[in-house]
Amino acid sequence: MELLVGGWKPFSLVDVQGAITFTVWACGCNLKCPFCHNWRQAEWMDCAPFLEERFLNDLMESREFVDYVHLTGGEPTLQPELVKKISSLSKSNGVPFSLNTNCTTKQALELIRLADHVAFDVKVPFPALSGLDGKAGAVWETFERCTDELAKSGKPVEIRVPVAKGLTSKHVDVVKRIVYKFDPEKARVVVNPLVGPPLTEPRDEGWCKEHCYPGRMDEEEERFWASQFPEYKVKVKRWIE
Ligand code: SF4
DSSP states (O other): OOOEEEEEEEEESSSSTTOOEEEEEEOOOSOOOTTOSOHHHHTTOSOEEOOHHHHHHHHHHHTTTOSEEEEESSOGGGSHHHHHHHHHHHHHTTOOEEEEOOSOSHHHHHHGGGOSEEEEEOOSSHHHHHTOGGGHHHHHHHHHHHHHHHHHHTOOEEEEEEEOTTOOHHHHHHHHHHHTTSOTTTEEEEEEEOBOTTTOOOSOHHHHHHHSBSSSOOHHHHHHHHTSOTTSEEEEOOSOO
16 A cells, blocks of 8 residues: 655654654544644545655755654554654664554554654543544543553653643543553653634634634643643643743
């Protein structure tokens, strides 16, 4: 099967917290998150074949300056051969490989082993944030297994928490339970308040009107999230200051 990507950016300061990355966007995704900004690529639109030679040329020019090649999406594990290819090209050129996965596919359970660093979201409430509604149960079980495996592996991880308006303490407890699977020395928590148009172009604007923040969280809510994981390094993201 042809390997399909949305493109890549040889230098990025915004894809992994505190790191410079060479970021590659994979096409396709198994989830339907209503807040997704990359939904076109997730739906296999705006995609092009992966051109290895061009990728290698760009990697050669940037490899001394980047901390990771970061493969994101979409959901990269829908194209296992792409994950293997990018992992191998990165490592053979001396650049550690970082994988952003939603950790909800069977393939992810295997492919996380190839990564030197893994980023994943904790989407809570999962049925609404994954867009799977009534079909979310088995997929969440895979997510639990994937995060168990990752925690056991001891790899460095970035745990991203997309926050919709109106989460309850029950939801926060689920996020904490997932975060606390990980060694605080190996995990960084990034809290992402979900924002809607005009700052973003989400898959479901109607959903976002109701559940996304107009710009940023108020300061009290930011402080709340910043204090929830005292043993961990936590960053609460702001789209606008
Ligand atoms: S998992 Fe990521 S790429 Fe897939 S639909 Fe959700 S936000 Fe979009």
